[in-house]
Amino acid sequence: MPDPAFVDKLNEQIGYEFGASQQYVAAAVYYDGETLPRLAAFFYAQALEERNHAMMMVQYLLDADADIVIPGTQPPRSSFGDIVEPVRVALEQEKRVTGQINALAALAREHSDYSSEQFMQWFIKEQVEEVASMSDLLRVVERSRDNPMFAEDFLAREDPGEEGDDPTAPAAAGGAL
Numbered sequence: 001m002p003d004p005a006f007v008d009k010l011n012e013q014i015g016y017e018f019g020a021s022q023q024y025v026a027a028a029v030y031y032d033g034e035t036l037p038r039l040a041a042f043f044y045a046q047a048l049e050e051r052n053h054a055m056m057m058v059q060y061l062l063d064a065d066a067d068i069v070i071p072g073t074q075p076p077r078s079s080f081g082d083i084v085e086p087v088r089v090a091l092e093q094e095k096r097v098t099g100q101i102n103a104l105a106a107l108a109r110e111h112s113d114y115s116s117e118q119f120m121q122w123f124i125k126e127q128v129e130e131v132a133s134m135s136d137l138l139r140v141v142e143r144s145r146d147n148p149m150f151a152e153d154f155l156a157r158e159d160p161g162e163e164g165d166d167p168t169a170p171a172a173a174g175g176a177l
């Protein structure tokens with residue numbers, strides 16, 4: 001049985017992951033409206049990944065027979081001044097989530113809840129990757145302020161965030177994407 005304090009915080013985190021998903025839908029829709037389809041596709045895909053993170057946490061709590069209360073989310077930022085802003089918002093969000101994930105791992109350890117600590121390890125690795133790829137993308141869109149096609153070409157070539165199947169990923173409630 002996971003530690004009750006951990007269960008509470010993980011339920012909260014489910015809301016933050018859904019919130020991240022909504023933020024990425026908002027970014028994708030902004031880019032779609034600006035006819036920047038690669039940037040839009042990148043954020044639509046990230047939105048699904050965040051939803052999947054939430055559903056992995058749901059599955060963990062289901063498996064542990066713990067209480068699950070699906071939380072609501074804060075409304076995302078959906079108006080942006082330029083093509084840089086959605087990525088800046090996204091990077092801030094990823095850094096904030098990294099802090100939350102690390103705090104969850106620390107809480108599990110503090111309560112000697114080793115299965116929960118182990119469950120968090122995949123998310124720790126995932127956050128390192130997501131902060132890195134969002135930092136790269138921020139540099140690219142900053143350089144593309146006057147020429148958004150530069151960012152579009154970069155995404156067409158590099159396909160950042162494209163990870164393929166990860167056999168170490170935790171199972172998600174409702175099945176994989």
Ligand SMILES: [Fe+2]
Nearest residue numbers: 017020050053
């Ligand atoms: Fe996430």
Ligand SMILES: [Fe+2]
Nearest residue numbers: 020050094130
């Ligand atoms: Fe993320």
